[in-house]
Amino acid sequence: MVRLSVAQLVPALNGGGVERGTLEIARALVQRGHRSIVISAGGRLAPQLINEGSEHLSWPLGVKSPLTLRWIRPLRRWLTEQRIDILHARSRLPAWIAWLAWRSMELRSRPRFVTTVHGRYSVSRYSTVMTYGERVIAVSEMIQDYLQRHYPRLPAERIQLIPRGVDPAQFPYGYQPTPEWLQAWHQRYPQLRGAQTLTLPGRLSRLKGHEEFIDLIARLRTRGLPVYGLIVGGVEPGRQRYADQLQRRVRAMGLSDGILFTGHRADMREIYAVSTLVLSLSAKPESFGRAVLEALSLGTPVLGYAHGGVGEILRCIYPAGLTPTGNLDVLTQRAAELLTVAPLVPAEPVFTLQRMLDDTLALYEALSPLPRSRA
Helix, strand or coil: CCCCEEEEECCCCCCCHHHHHHHHHHHHHHHCCCEEEEEECCCCCHHHHHHCCCEEEECCCCCCCHHHHHHHHHHHHHHHHHCCCEEEECCHHHHHHHHHHHHCCCCCCCCEEEEEECCCCCCCHHHHHHHCCCEEEECCHHHHHHHHHHCCCCCHHHEEECCCCECCCCCCCCCCCCHHHHHHHHHHCHHHCCCCEEEEECCCCHHHCHHHHHHHHHHHHHCCCCCEEEEECCCCCCCHHHHHHHHHHHHHCCCCCCEEEEECCCCHHHHHHHCCEEEECCCCCCCCCHHHHHHHHHCCCEEEECCHHHHHHHHHHCHHHEECCCCHHHHHHHHHHHHHCCCCCCCCCCCEHHHHHHHHHHHHHHHCCCCCCCC
């Protein structure tokens, strides 16, 4: 086996889906004897990255400032000196810095350039850089369709579909939290003991469907269903006003005891496991839907809008959980039906982390010996 040196570029390592995927690939590279480097501004996941055997280069390539262009020369020099085989950009501004450094290197010495499109970026000159990879990874069929529709000059053979995945060992089917966790949970939220709980995970953002979720809980309670709503997610910088609006709306509707805000939680596996139903109500189509897949992997039913990556996952694994986007009447009826009699979630894993890792590393290994492309 040829030992590869792979550098992944992300703005920071603070815990989002892109960052978690970066760490998963980094861990797999180390486990298979390759050299793994991540270039980012750092964050709370950086110590874990280093502890798992990767290197970290603390360069703020994601800062939206003209000064960020000063990193082009140091990156070009570093790529040459370190003899990097694969340069993998996962975000637009780092991708611009990477591409500008990469294209000016000597053809025989530069690495292979890979990009991953993690979302439906605005169609613009700025976003075009994500199509400049010698291979462009699409994380879902929706992203593949988006690329083919909006970037027709991108050859189809350069796009590689590699869906994200979860580890069934980390999210095992039928998982039950420990008695200690349950005790602490019920001490914190005694009203949830033995209750039907609907959970909406995700940061407090207007696009995540929190207003519809609050209306859904109100409607279900009006029908006589004594359900509780759980909003699990932290407040992003600059979004405190929106979080306060949600709190006021809950109080105004008389739901202060019926809808609970947990803030950011690191124990999502346990929360999904004790939930009766997990919701995905994003107004904007998600590129994949990791939270949906994590809940389904545990065997917890999911109800979500039938668009984007979430729709793909539900159609494949749990079609009973599909509901038309933005239709509150149908959403309420589907939720009531699933709360009454929910079909079992199939136990057989579909979108696995191992398949994502294998496909990504196979791409690296196949791409490395090929002749270098001209910029």
